[in-house]
Amino acid sequence: MAISKNSFILIDYVIRAKDTGELIETTIEDVAKKENKYEVDRVYEPLLVIVGENRIIRGLEEHIENFGEAEKEMQVEIPPEKAYGVRDSSKVKIVSVRELIRNNIIPEVGKTVELNGQVGVVKAVTGGRVLIDFNHPLAGKTLLCTYKIVKIIEDDSEKIRHLLHRRYRRIPLDRFKVSIDQNTNSVTIEVPKEILLDRDLQLVKAIVAEEIYRFIGKYNTVMYIEKFEKETEKK
Amino acid sequence: MAISKNSFILIDYVIRAKDTGELIETTIEDVAKKENKYEVDRVYEPLLVIVGENRIIRGLEEHIENFGEAEKEMQVEIPPEKAYGVRDSSKVKIVSVRELIRNNIIPEVGKTVELNGQVGVVKAVTGGRVLIDFNHPLAGKTLLCTYKIVKIIEDDSEKIRHLLHRRYRRIPLDRFKVSIDQNTNSVTIEVPKEILLDRDLQLVKAIVAEEIYRFIGKYNTVMYIEKFEKETEKK
Structure with a gap:
């Protein structure tokens, strides 16, 4: 298969x-x-x-x-x-202790360090020299x-619920209400109020819309609905 | 009147x-x-x-x-x-040049400086001492x-459009589509796509909803609609 x-x-x-x-x-x-x-x-x-x-x-x-x-x-x-x-042996490098200290790193064997944006593991420390393996572990x-x-x-709405859920793993799948209008080729998603104030939400909505277009196709509009209810009404 | x-x-x-x-x-x-x-x-x-x-x-x-x-x-x-x-004369303070230097401030008469979270204007520099007026100018x-x-x-929808517009002055008033359902006491706002990726949008939406409840009253739900359209469809 x-x-x-x-x-x-x-x-x-x-x-x-x-x-x-x-x-x-x-x-x-x-x-x-x-x-x-x-x-x-x-x-x-x-x-x-x-x-x-x-x-x-x-x-x-x-x-x-x-x-x-x-x-x-x-x-x-x-x-x-x-x-x-x-493994790429050119990624195993010798660095001076002085350079590490300058970067606020105290070299110890086994320690994971970040140097110039690269992550590596200290393999050996001898004299003033440190052997660091920048290969992925x-x-x-x-x-x-x-x-x-x-x-x-x-099912397309189930696919879409999963696209949302993988961005917010703590929000159960069924908290994302998805409806599809096959006539207008549009998807409507109700955003659960637990995430309304998340600062990444706007970006996530744009990304998920793009994912729907890319992986599911057929739809032209993704519409998000967000309800902000009056405090006293919630009780 | x-x-x-x-x-x-x-x-x-x-x-x-x-x-x-x-x-x-x-x-x-x-x-x-x-x-x-x-x-x-x-x-x-x-x-x-x-x-x-x-x-x-x-x-x-x-x-x-x-x-x-x-x-x-x-x-x-x-x-x-x-x-x-x-004016509050106790807000006119004498500060040593040394303390200003410690805060990366070079004192010059007329300069606006920020010290310990307060904004003031340098009035005089004599010897090692600096006179700063922390009153509002x-x-x-x-x-x-x-x-x-x-x-x-x-008109309530016009009020709401203005609440939105004052948060996004560059977006013309009529780009905010507002509709009101008097039966369900709910307000629906379509968010213009120019601001969909603004990082403050989620907060603004919550604030505007609160403002609607506080200053206009009568409504219980504010619903925002955001459309993310397929790129090729926009052209």
Whole structure:
């Protein structure tokens, strides 16, 4: 089977380093907790993937596109070049302690540092010289990914609710009211009041409108409705 | 005559210092230009005053409330306590040059400086000491104000358009589409696309809704509609 470009799917996945088996990333809360990778601020739930959008690692997206199948547990081995890239030895640099100090960095082995906009890990400190590896920590790693497509979303309003929800993970999907008028090719979205004062909302609305045009097509107008009710009426 | 509280009126005015006749502020472009007080970035047009809102100097607002009359040229002399306050000699302070330097201020007579959140004008520099007057530059001044109420706004949608326009002076009044449903006591405002990406828009919408409830009353819901159209459709 295969999943065509621009399909909206929800996946659960567990990604591990092939060599050590170490858990790298997962959507499944229990797995994260069991292996001490649980992030308190994260919402654990299946991830929205729009095939071809290029937001997830390439090896996984290609596997979904070529072999994806709903409700089937899949496994894929992903080489570095389709994950976090191969290791580039020119990105391992020697920096003087003096330069680090000038940038308010005290070098210690294992420490993650940011220098001139690049993030690296201190590998060694000898004399006045510090070895820093600016490769992505997962560069050069082959990954093992198990995943399951838990849903293929067909309904346009459901797709749109997911586009909104992925920008505001804490707002439940059904708080976004979406209606579609097929005659005028227009989408109307009622914005939940919990996010009305979010400073990024205007940008998010423009982005989601663009995503609707790009990935769902067929519509020409996205209209947002926001209700500001009188305080006393709310009680 | 008198103008009751919460009335929406538009006024043109010219405010001068009584002692020197110097122009302090005006809504009239020609006057500002003639007297070299023209500000390029300002939109010159009659100002919206909501009687009782307390956004303009008190002496002028009181005069409008007690004696205001549409289309009639009025003159009022405003004492300091109903304008920019009386002068407070305790706000004239001696500061050491050293303290100013610590705050990156080089003291020069006549310079406006900000120190500890207060704005003042340097009056004298002698030895290591600097005399700074933290009174408002117009404190202690009696003002002469001529004004004319050019319109008393009766229609609610027009009031609302003015509430929006005063937040976005560059957007013409008629770009804000307002409709009112008297049965449901709700107001619907279509937001012009020129301001859709303004980062303050969410806050402005909440503020204007509050202003509608406070100054116009009778409505319970203010609904904003924003259309994001497909790029190619715009052409």
